[in-house]
Amino acid sequence: MPLSPANPELSSSEQHALWSNELLEQYSWQFQGETPFAVPLASLPLLDELFKFVNETIKNSFDRSLFCWTDLKQDSKGLTAWYLGVEDYDEVLEPYIESLSTRALTLSDAVEPPASR
Secondary structure, eight states, X not given: OOOOOOOTTSOHHHHHHHHHHHHHHHTGGGOXXXXXXXXXXXXXXXXXXXXXXXXXXXXXXXXXXXXXEEEEEEETTEEEEEEESOTHHHHHHHHHHHXXXXXXXXXXXXXXXXXXX
């Protein structure tokens, strides 16, 4: 299920909280405890893609219960995602995370004002 449409009546922080809660509810099996989403609002749909990818990639794995996100954030270098799980996941997940990281930088360039001189 995709994220709900953006609500223009909400502030960006309220929209961020709404979408973060939707993601946590929909993909709750991928989380143990509190994992903050330190990403801008524009990148939350990328996390939705990532969580869907993980869901499809390891849905039938007997090791699925060993997987969980430990940290998700975005900075000037892009999106970074740390997780616990079986090493077999790295081969599939790391390239996908890198591609989303590149897209996150593109999104952030599109919404960030140019630096003043």
